[in-house]
Each structure stands twice: as structure tokens, then as C-alpha cells.
Amino acid sequence: MAKSIGNALIVGGGVAGMQAALDIAAQGFGVCIVERSPSIGGRMAMIDKTFPTLDCSACILTPKLSEVLRHPNITILTNSEVGSVSGKAGDYKVRILKKARYVDEEKCSGCGDCATECPVEVPSEFDQGLGFRKAIYVPFPQATPNVYTVDMDNCIMCNRCVKVCEREAIDLEMVDEIVEFDAGAIIVATGAQLFDVSAYPRLGYSLYDNVINAMEFERLVNAAGPTGGHLIRLSDGKVPMSIGFIQCVGARDVQKGVPYCSRICCMYSIKNAVMAMEHNPDAKVWVYYADIRAFGKGFEEFYEMAKARFGVRFLRGRVAEVMQGTHSGNLVVKVEDTETSEIRLIEHEMVIVSPGMIPPEGMSKLARKLGLPMTDDGYIKIEHSFFGPVATKDPGVFVCGMADGPKDIPDSVSAGSAAAMKATIILAKGEE
């Protein structure tokens, strides 16, 4: 791989990491993105529409995906994780574990013949387990790189894909590799994950079929999702005429170890509520909230529009319980309307629980490898809110996106650019 000075390593290929990579590469430095999943794109690729403009998420993300892929200064290592890191600012030695994908990235053209042939169907992680994929798959149509991956846990070694592949790209004997990379600076852009809302049994998630989480809702209304974009109940195919969104689940809750605000859930739920109305203008849509935090550019205006133009109903109160009726599969939300002090029982045909964000799996392990301190909440600790909002204790390691705490897309992108700026100051010093 390229020479040591003038290269940056980016851990995580979501929208923040991609932005950082592009801004570093634009200055002529080399960048290596290490991404754990088979494709870059992160959470944003899974989202249907974005607030506050209702832009289609995939549509605005794909130009960035191709830009990253095509950039001559950017190397993408998918299915890969940081193994070990040594050295110091300006001169890090990184060992990257590149897991076998059983498909030769150079040979695969992404034609999909293998997946057509593959007899094994398993729930698709990208579709939140609501749709299916084959044991050899790309996670989503715009996956970058557009290279298939064999999921060895589910592969039955029937070799049908190997035979059908005209380019002879599939090698089921492939083994994991260690890639060594010399970097002058490192950017942590690992993102975050959704809180597991089944930790609140009273809200019925994982107990009742028609209680789903917000990311499942995103896939359900997405044209490329498991229902082709039809908002229906997966339990019985019924179009839900009454939908409730429950806020602050796994956020602002000291008892559950998530005392902080997750910052995005209010807005994504208002957006989801609007999407529900767009899919079915006759539906009745409720949002149960504690405070509506519409703080970003254009957010408050979007919240007003959801109320005034779409007629989304907002009820201030933490939901006590979601109960299921015996026959219809319908649900009853029990909640105190804190503005009227009334206890209400409201029937819904579908309930969406809006999870907060928590640090991604493996965050503490990565922090240990990089020698970085963490916050009590389990995110990477930033150096200082004003003097180093994207800096860490290590002067050559920076952080952006959700790796230091929940952020929406524009804030993640902005932080990605900021981390790139700081990294290039170090890379340029090495060049002198």
C-alpha cells in the first residue's frame, strides 16, 4: 500500500467517514476506509427519506458513494476491522483484518447470477430482518463496492454459485487476510447503533407483531424495501389506518443507562409520521413525546408543517404500556396526556417504537486499541467542546459523526469535514 506520510485511515464508511475521506482525498492525500460491513454507506443507506426536506436518502447518498468509490486517492476495505494500531501522530502502523468475502473483488462485476442460483434464503440485515437475501448477496442495490459476499454462517457449500459465475470470481476457500497500512492520521467514524427496544417489555416490541421499531418502518415504506414501499402490517397484510409513534425509548432514561438525548429521534419520527400520512392520507397518526426537539435548520418549520399540513397529532406523555387485543392484532396505547392530565387509551393498528442511539458494538475494544478514553455513555471522548470538538486525547486521532455521540446527518457531515481538516494539518506537516 501507499507510503506512510500522507495517508489517513478512516474507521467506518458511513456518511461522516465518507465525507472525511473525500475532503482528505481532495487535498491529494491517500485515504483508506475500513468498513466492517460489506458496503460503505452506513445507516443513511437504510433510511427511506430524510428530514426536513423529504429527500430520498438513497438518491442523495449514491452520488457520494460513487464519488468515494471512483476517487483515485481512496481505498475502500469492506468486511474489515482494525486489528491493531501502534505508533504516534504522523506515523501509525495499522494492521487491518480483512475478512474473507469468498468473492474476488477484482473479478466480481455484481451481475447477480450467483444470487439467483443460490438456494439459501436468510433474513436480510439491511432490511432489518423483514425481507430476505441469499447466502451470497449484496446488502442493497447501490452497495459500494458492488461486489457479492458469501455469508459463510449460512452457506451450505453447494457450489452452485461457483459454477454459475462466468467470471470465476467465487472462491469458497478464501481465507482472512491481514493488511498493513501506514497512516499519518486516523479518524474514528464508527457511527452508532439502535437501542434494543425489547428492553422495554411494556411497550410490546418483540412481543406483538404489529409493534415495530423505526428502522423497520424505514424499510417498510422504502420502495426498495421488503414490501416494495407499501406500508402494511407484515402480520396480516392490512393497511394500518391508525399509527402511533412512541418517543424517547432508550433515550433520556437514566434507569436504562441512556441518560442522554439521542438528538435525531424527534425529527426522524416526525418525518416517519409525515411519510405514513403520505402513504395513506386517511390514516390517523399520533406521536407520543416528552419534548419535541426540532432544533436544527428547518426542523421547527418541518414540525409545524407536520401538524398544520399533514394533521399529525402530537400528544405529550410517556407511554405507560402497549397492549394487544385478542383477535384483530390491534394495539392499545395507554398514556397520560400530560397537557390535560387525562389517562388515555388509544387504539392503533400499528405502533412504531423510536429507539435512541447507543455506541456501536465493539466501541470499547476499538477505543482500547487506539488508546482513547471514552465517555460514561460509551462514546469516544472528545478533547474539548471548543478547543477540540473533533479531537481526541491522541493528537493524531480525530472523531466525527456519531462516534462521539448522536448526531443528525448535516452535523455528521460537518464533523466529517472538520476531522478531515485536522487530519490534513498533520499529514501536511509530514510532507514538509
Added chain:
Amino acid sequence: MTQTDDPRIGVFVCHCGHNIAGVVDVEAVAKMAESLPNVVFSCDEMFMCSDAGQQLIRDKIEEHNLNRVVVASCSPRMHEPTFRRVVEEAGVNRYLFDQVNLREHVSWCHTRQPEAATEKAKDLVKMSVARARVLEDLPIKTVKVLATTLVVGGGIAGLRAALDIGDRGFDVLLVEKESELGGHVAKWTHLFPADESGAEVIKPLIKDVKAHKRITTLTNSKVIEFDGYIGNFEVTVENLKTEKKQKFDIGTVIVATGFIPFRPYGYFAYGESPDIVTLAELQELAPSDQLLKPSDGTPVKKIAFIGCVGSREPGVKGHEHCSRHCCAATAKAAADLREKIEEVLILYQDIRTYGKGHEEFYRLARRRHVIFSKFPRDAKPVVTVKNSEVHMSWRDVLADRELTFQPDLLVLATAMIPPEDIAETAKMFSLTRSGDGFFNPEHIKLAPLTTHTAGVMIAGASQAAKNASESVIDASGAAAKAVGLMAKGEVEIESTVSHVLSELCSSCHTCITVCPYGAINMDETVDPPVAFVTEAKCRGCGTCASACPSSAIIMYHSTDNQIMTMVEAYLCSPAQLEGGEPQ
């Protein structure tokens, strides 16, 4: 301009998942296209923008020796650059690509009329193919980028941006209209979420900026003229004291002109008593052990805050937005003050302590028995001043009860609004503004720091209400954008520009008057003088070409012929175009 060989056109119709194919019969559209003159290949595909779709275009260009490509998919706003790049990689000039918008212009707006939508899609594709036949290839041009950034505004964002660019090895011209650097932050005694005062945060930045050999600082100064184009701007800066003017050549610009705190005359008796102040004014009070009443200097024993003053007012222009910083700033100030003040009350609509450490302030304030009371949005608290005492009454939503309070000091957490001269700044740098009055970024989601004026970035509260920490992040990000342009040293510019045929120009100046970008000037070196276009400034809007009474202006890539051909393709059958009878 070169006329390419016989057109060999490929048409690619995109499903965009169900976005288009759910309404438009894409197969039928692709099938129809096959029959159009010069079309040698036509197909439909799930996602043209995906890697597979892009590869398909490249493969078919090679296979069929295509020299024109039409993609019928979404708005060119997002993916025209993608497809232009794809055809270029396959050896076709980017200006021989044409995109039809079947999504925003067809499937999304005619959801309930699939048949009519399909017909419209066919018409649009016909028109695009006709246009493709007469497209001409255009050169790819670049301009150099000078290695100096102009930073407008010496607040926390401007200082940070200047330092980052200087540290990266590029020159900075920092222009601040006040006599001191530091902006609002310098004046504030509490700054959340850190425990430092604003001065402690700002002083080291100012010191570093002043000592930096790559940063030139001009205080008491204002940009009064701004001309040129990306990479090559000419700036005139005037010293407001001495009225001395200086000219500078610069490559990139960061506008960090910040905000002003709203002074809420007409709200909650502001101005009627010295004991009613804004949050910004409270933050600027000299630090002392005991907060004193401005009116009589006695210690404050009861204090109240009212949130969302001049923010979140639907229908009130420039005040509809949330000002983002105030909830956490109020919670922090209240928690701090509660240690010395017996009663601290906060009236709010929603508590928006969203950021890192903010929720902790809110919790801390509650733990210290700061009283939070929610008021209804349609019945705001009433504040009156009687015998120099401040009286408040409001309805507490949660207790459903009318309440009253008599604070010694009332603090209004007012909106962040743009500075008075923002319209002037916007005009100077050709920036647009959104409903909140602040500058519009290039894209609200994915390009929050760049603008529609190439080479001009925005950072900090000039883009939207935000707190100091967020402004610092923006500033470094905007610096990265500027450095990205300067490190490369050159940038590509569009060839879709207008061009004056000097022999036809009658020197009437009409084009100069109508050009919104100041891209046209008179060439006085010839007699009679004729108009000429500075291509790097031209945005290709075509206004000049349509206004020119002598038809002396060509708009490349939208020539009269190219437009008329589309109109003919829509109105006439192919047979008619060949001179035959209508079908």
C-alpha cells in the same frame, strides 16, 4: 465546437425501485425509444445510479459504439454529475449526455394517472433523444485557484477557520468589522457545556491568530466590493475608521458573519424595566459573587427565565425557527444561579437539551430545584411592570393552573437572528437565504458548508442558529472545503456558458443589465466596443441569450436549435419532421 459523427444514441430508462416504475410503464417507454431516429440501444434497469447501472452504460457505449447517451431517471440536480462522469469514462464527452426527469416531473406528480404519466414519459424521452441528436461536445475547462482564503467575521467560527487554514500552510485574510476579534462569545461569562467563560475560550484563539505568520487580520474593516470567480476573486476591504481601501486577490471565501441576539421590544414588557433582560445581556453582566438587580443594586432572590422569545413563532417571518442554543444555555445558567438564588423559575414550551452534556444540565437544574413550568404555545405568559416590579402570570399546562410570580430579575431567552446587514452580505457574495434569514447551504443535508456560489463557504451561525461548539466544528469543516480547492490549485468550470458573437453585437448593453451574475462586460479595446462573457462567472442561466435583441448570444448546451428541436419532437411525428403528413 466540433460536430461529432452520426449520432448513435443509447437510452436507459430507470425504475428507481418503485419510485418511477410504480407509476410509469418503464418497459413501454424503453420499447418506444427503440423506434426513435438514431437510437441504437434502449433498455430499462432497476437503478441507473447504482454501480451496476453505471457499468451497464459503460458496457453499452463500448458494445454499440454509442456517442450520445440519454438517461431517463430522476432530476439532473443530483445525478447529472454521476452520469456525465460515467459517459466520460467510456470516452464520450460529458456534454453529449442528456437526462430526462421521469421521477420529479412524472411519477411523483402523476401518481394516480399511470397511463397519462407513461405517455408524458414517452414524450419527454422523445424530446430528449431529439435534443441528443443535435448536442455538441464542449471543452472541459479549468481555472487556477489562488492560495489565499478570505474569512469574513472574526467570531469564534472565523477565528477557528483562519487558524486551521493557516496551520495547513495557506494564507488567510481575516476581516472583522468591530475593533476587537472574538464576536459574541468573548463577551459571555457562562458558556455551556464547558465551565470556562467565553473570554477564556476566545483569548487563546485571538492570541494564536495574531501571532500566526500566515494570517493577516484587518479589524474595523469591511468587505465593500467583491468580484471575480472561484479561485480568482478580487476583494476590496475598507477600514471603517480611516476609510482607507485595499484590494486583495483571493482564491476562496468563508463567510462567518454570525448572528445577533434578538432584542425583543414588544415582548414581555422588554424595555419597560431594567430588571427585564435578555439571556445575552445576562451573560454579559460582569461576574460577581452575587447577582444584583440592575434597577437598585440589591441582590436578586427570585429569578425567572422565559424561553422561545422571538423563536418558534409560526407565521412570523424570520422568527419561525428554533434558536437551538437557548434551552441548554438557560438550563446551565439556571443551575449555576440556583446555588445563590432562592427561587429560579424557567417557563418553556419544550426543553431542547439535545447535545452532549446538555441533558445533564437540565437534570442538574432540576436536582437543584430549579422550577420548570410549561406554558401553552397559544397563550404565552403575560408580563407587566407595576411600581417598578415585574409581575408574571401564565397557565401551567401540566398542572392546568393559572400561576403568578414576581421575579427580581426576568431573563428572556431570545432568538438568534441574522445581523442587520445580512442582506447586503448575501448580495455581495451572491448567497441565498432561507426562511430563518440565515444563508442557505448548497444542500441542507449533505453539503451544509458550501453554497451555490462556487468557492464561497459558510460557517457557524451565519448558516443557522447554533452554539459555539457547533460553530467551531463548522469552521474547521468549511476550512477543509477551502483548502481542498486551494491544495489542488485548479478547479473545473462548466462549459455551459453563454458566448457573444462579436460581429452581431450592437453594443446595446442589454445583456449586461440583465445578467444576474455580473458575468458580462464591454470589451472597450475594440471599436465599437462589444460585450464579452467571463466564463468562470457565467452560471449558464441563458437570460442574456433570450434578452439579446440581435440574437448575438449563444447559450452553449441550450442553443436555439437544441431547444427548437425538442419542441418539434413534441409537436410533430417523426414522419412530419421528414416532411410527411401527420399520422
